[in-house]
Amino acid sequence: MGSSFPCQICVVGFLCGVCLTSLFLAALTSFGTFQLGPISFSSTMLFSVTHSECDFKLKQAEQLSESNSNNEGDEDERVSLLYSAWNAELTKSKTGGGGNYLMKDGVNVPDIPNAPHLENCKAKTKLYGRLDQRTGNESFPPWTSWKGFLDTHPVASSKGTYPPWIAGSDEENYPMTRKVQRDIWIHQHPVDCRDPNVKFLVADWERLPGFGIGAQIAGMCGLLAIAISEGRVLVANYYNRADHDGCKASSRSSWSCYFFPETSQECRQRAFELMKSEEARNNGIVTIKESYTSKHIWAGPTPRKWGAPWSYLQPTTDVNGSLLVSHRKMDRRWWRAQAVRYLMRFPTEYTCNLLNEARHAAFGTIAAKMVIESLAGGWPKVIVNYCLRIIENPTQDNISSIL
Template identity: 55%
Template sequence: MKSLERVVSDKAIKLGNSFPCQICVVGFLCGICLTSLFLAALTSVGTFELAAISFSSLSPPCNSTSRIINMGAHIDRQLKWKNKAETEEENDDDQAKLLVSAWDNLLLNNEDYFKKLKMSKDDVPNAPHLENCEERTRVRERLDTRISSQTFPSWISGGDEDNYPLTRRVQREIWYHQHPLDCEDKSLKFLVADWETLPGFGIGAQIAGMTGLLAIALNENRVLVSNYYNRADHDGCKGSARGSWSCYFLPETSKECRKRALEVMKKREAWESGTVTGKQNYSTKEIWSGRIPKIWGKPWSYMKRTTEINGTLITSHRKMDRRWWRAQAVRYLMRFQTEYTCGLMNVARHSAFGKEAAEIVLSAGGWRNKKKRSEMEEDVWSNHKPWIPRPMLSVHVRMGDKACEMRVAALEEYMRLADRIRERFPELNRIWLSTEMKEVVERSKEYGQWRFYYTEVARQVGNNSMAAYEASLGREMSTNYPLVNFLMASEADFFVGALGSTWCFLIDGMRNTGGKVMSGYLSVNKDRFW
C-alpha cells in the first residue's frame, strides 16, 4: 500500500512541475476562493428555523445556537468520519458545528443531506438531548392503557415525599374514572365542554378552567370530554388533532368514550335527562371556584412548606385545597406529550443546548465508532429523559397587562431570588428565561455571571394586552412557544416566578406532581386570592 502511495506521489510531483499543470492549479484554487466567498455570503442570509421557533443561549461571551447551521459545501469537504489521530488535528469548534449540523438534518429528516455525504443516519452519534419521538409516542400510548395498569401511574416521577400528598393514588383514580371499562354502558354520564375561547383568556386561564370542569365531572360521576380547543386550530396540528387538546397531549379520555359522548350529545333527550351536560349547565363560580373533590379526604392539610414569599415559608393560606387540586388536574391533563409536542421539545433543546451536547459527545471520544444497539439500550437506557445542562433554574417574568391583577416585579427582584438559590447551590449558573417583555430579555444581558436561554420570538414593548400580543404572533406560534417554556420550567431543577400569575401557579403544580416538591419555590408575590 505504501509503495502504491509512493508511486502516486512521484507521478503527482512530475505532473505538478509542468507549466500547464501549474496554470490549471492556480485557476482551480482561484475558483475555489470565489466559490467560498459566494457560499459565505449566501449562508449569511440563508439561515432558517425549525418549527417556527428559535431559541437563544446567552452567556459571556454571547453564544447562540438558535439558528440552524447551514454548512453547505463546507460539510461536503470536511464532514468525514476520520480516525482519532486526524480528529485531534481538527478544530474542536468546527467539529462541534459539524455534529450539530448532522443533528439538525436528523431533526429535519433530510435524507438528501446524508445521501450527498454518502453516509447513513446510523453513523451519526446519539444526540443525548433528543428523543426518538415516534418511538417514545408509541411507548406513551401503550403506557396510557389498562394493559399497563400494574405500573400506573407511569407519568409520575420521584418518590411520594417528592410530590404532593397522594399524587400517585389520585392520578391513578382520575385515569380510571376517565377510562371506564365499557363506554357503551347506558348508565354512563358525560360532561362535554369546549375550551374557553374568549380573547381575554390566556393558555393558563384555559387550563385552569378545564381543571374546574374536571372537578365537577368527578363530583357528579361524569366522564369529562374536552371538545374544541381553539389554540390547536392551526396547520401544525394535523387531521383529527386539529382543534383538539390531543394535538399536544394524550386525550383526557378514551376514543371509545369520546365517540359515545359526541353521539349522545346530539340527542335532545340526553340533555333533558342529564346524561350529558356542558359548560352552559354550570355557573362561572362553579367552574372557577367550585367544590374540590373530597373523595381523597383533605391531603392539602398536610402539604410540606416549600414556598417562600418575602423571605418567609408559607405555612397555610385560604386556597390550599385549590392549589393541591389544580396541581393534580393539570398533571393529569398533561401527563403524556404527543409526537407533535415531543418534536417541539426536541427543537427547543437542540437549538438551546445542541452545541453543548456536541462538545460533550466529542469529549467522550470514540464517537465515530459504529453504534451497537443492545437490549440494555433498547429496554433500559431508552427510558431516560433527554439531557439538558444541569442544574437549571427556570425564571418566568410576568409583566405587561398583568399589573391589573397582581403586583408586578422587575427582573431585579427575580434575580435577587435567583442569587439566593445560588448561594446555597453555587454550581447553579444557568437560567431558562421565559417572558413576553422585550425589556426583560435586554436587561438579562447585564447579569454576566449567569447564562441565559430563551425563545427567540417577537416580544412585547409597553403594556399592551396579552390578547393583542398573542394575535401579533399568530395562533401556532403563540401556543407552541409558551407550552415549550411551560414544559422546560416543569423539568428545571429550581423555579422562580410570581404566584399571582396563573401560568406560574400551574407550573408550580406541574413541578409539585413531577418530583420537584423539595426544590422549593421562591415567588416575588402571592396569589391575589390567598
C-alpha cells in the same frame, strides 16, 4: 491499388464505407443518456461528474481523518457537521426527508452518534400509547413499578401499581399524588363507555381573546373537578390553540394535538352521540359548560373524594411574614396541580418533536461539542463504499443524491 483512376476511386470508396460502418456500430453500442430535469447527460459525462464528486468527498475525508488522528484540525467544523447531521435527522423524523443532505456531506448515517438531548419521539409515543389503554380484556393498563418498554418485560398487571407519568415517591410529590392520578385515569376511562350509568360533561376550552393558556387550563381544571364530583366523564371539545395546520386530521382544534386526550376515543364518540339526543340532555346524561355558573367553574370546591390531602402534614405558607397553617387556596392549588398533571400526562409525537427542536436550538451545539470530545476514534466516518458504488453504477438515482 494500381495507377488507374477507377481503381483508386473504388478503394477510397471502400475505405469510407468501412469508416462509416464503424461509426454507425459505435453509435448503436454507445452508452445511453439520462435526463436530469431539462438537461440531458451521457453516461460518460455522469461517470466523470460522479468520479470527480467522490474524489472531492474522499479528499475531504482524508483531511478530516488526518485531523482526527492527529487530534488537530478545526474542531468547530466537526461540531458544526454533527450539529447539522442531528438537525437533518430531526427534519427526517418530521417529514421523512433529510437523508441526501447527510450523504452529500460525506456522513454515513448509521455512524452518527446519538444525540443525548433528543428523544426518539416515535418510540416514546408508541410506549405512551400502550400505557394509556387497557390491554385486551384487562380492566387496567399494563403499569409496572419500573419505567421502560413493557413488551420486553412481560408481567401481570396489578391494581396496586401507580401511574408511570409520576416520578418519585409520595414524599417527593404533593400529598396523595400517585393515588389521585391513578383514580382520575380510572374515572376518565370507564371499562364500558356505553354503560347507561356512564354520564358525560362535554365542554369547549375557553376561547375569549382575553384568556391566555393559563386561564384556559385553570378553567378546564374546574370543569374536571365538577365532572369528578358529579360522577361524569369530562370530554374536552374545541381547543382554539390547536386550530392550525400543524395539528393533523382529528387532532386539529383538539387538546390531543399536544397531549394524550383526557378520555378514551370510545367515550368521546359516545358523548358526541348523546349530545345529539334531546332526551339525553334533558335527563342530565350529558351536560355542557353552560350548564354551570362561572363561579362554580373558576372557584368551585375541590373534589372531596380523597378527603383532606394536607391533613397528615403540617404545611405552612408565608403571607406577609406570617406563617399560616391553613388557608382557603391550599386545596384549590393542590387540585389544579393534580388536574394539570393528568391533562399533560403524556406528550404526543407532535409535542415531542417541538420539544426536540427547542432543545436542539438551545443545547445542540453544546451537546455536539461534548460528544465530539468524548469519541475516542474520531468522527466523522466517510461513506467510501457509497462513492465506489456510484462510480461503478452511475444511475440517475445515484447521481441525483450527490448533485
